[in-house]
Amino acid sequence: MTSITDTFLHYQAPEKLLQDKIILVTGAGDGIGKVAALSFAQHGATVVLLGRTLSKLERVYDEIESLGGPQPAIFPMNLEGAGEHEYQAMHDTLNEEFGRLDGILFNAAQLGPRTPIANYAFSEWQKVLQVNVTSPFLMVKSMLPLLNQSQSASILFTGSSVGRTGRAYWGGYAVSKAATENLMQILADEYESSSHIRVNSINPGAVRTKMRATAYPAENPGTVTDPHSIMNRYLYLMGDDSRAVNGQQFDAQPKA
Ligand SMILES: NC(=O)c1ccc[n+]([C@@H]2O[C@H](COP(=O)([O-])OP(=O)(O)OC[C@H]3O[C@@H](n4cnc5c(N)ncnc54)[C@H](OP(=O)(O)O)[C@@H]3O)[C@@H](O)[C@H]2O)c1
Secondary structure, three states: OOOHHHHHHHOOOOOOOOOOOEEEEEOOOOHHHHHHHHHHHHOOOEEEEEEOOHHHHHHHHHHHHHHOOOOOEEEEOOOOOOOHHHHHHHHHHHHHHOOOOOEEEEOOOOOOOOOOHHHOOHHHHHHHHHHHHHHHHHHHHHHHHHHOOOOOEEEEEEOOHHHHOOOOOOHHHHHHHHHHHHHHHHHHHHOOOOOOEEEEEEEOOOEOOHHHHHHOOOOOHHHOEOHHHHHHHHHHHHOHHHOOOOOOEEEOOOOO
C-alpha cells in the first residue's frame, strides 16, 4: 500500500487542481512564498498575496496576470506590528471580497540573529516570535470563520528542521518553528472530526532563497534546491487530493 509520504513525495499536480479556490499566501513577495503563489495561480487558484513590501507583491501580481492565472488580490501587511484589530479588518475585507477561504499557506518568517542565547537581544526575540508564531495564531483565529465557509480548506504551516530539534545559534527562529508545529497539531486535533478543514505543516528543507543565503553566507547557492522543484509537494497539501490528511508534519526534502 502507498503511504501518505510516498504520495506526497511523488505527487504530480493536475493542471486544474486548484480551480475556483481562494488561497492566501503570507510572504508571497519573495522566496518560497512567491513561487508557491505563482504555482497555485498556475493551477487555477485565486491567490491573495500578503506581504510587507508592496512593490514585490505587485511584481508577483503582474507575473500571475502574464501567465494567464485568475486575477490575484494584494494584501500589504507588516506582520511585525499587526494586532487583533488588523486581523479582524483583514477578515472583513476578505469576507466582503470572497466570502470564504479555501487555503492558507503560512510561509512568511523572520530568521532573526544567528547568535548564542547569551547574546540574543530581547527585542529580536520578540520580533521573531511575533512574526513567526504570534501572527499565524492571530491570523488563523481571525480567518477560521472564512475557512469554515469552504467545502474543503487546507491550513498549511511552514516548519524547519531546527524546529524539530533545537540547534546552537538558531535562537528565536528555532523556538518559533517548534511552536508553529505545536500550533499545527493543536488545530489539527481541534478539527479532527471536521470534514472540511485540515491542518498540516511542511518543512521545505534547504531551498535557494534570501533567507537561506543569510543563514549560510558561505554556501554556494548553486548547490541548493530551487523552490520550483518542491512545488508539487505544496500543491498536494493545498489541493483536494490531500483532503483526508490532517495533523501531519511533512519534509519536502527528506534526508536519504
Ligand atoms: N529557505 C530555506 O532553506 C528554508 C528552510 C526551512 C524553512 N524555511 C521556511 O520557509 C518559509 C519561507 O522562507 P524563504 O526562505 O522563502 O524566506 P525569504 O526568502 O526570506 O522570504 C520570506 C518572505 O516573508 C516575508 N516577510 C518577512 N517578514 C515579514 C513581515 N514582518 N510581514 C510580512 N511579511 C514578511 C518577506 O517579505 P519581504 O520580501 O518584504 O522581506 C518574504 O516575502 C519560512 O517560513 C522559512 O522559515 C525556509
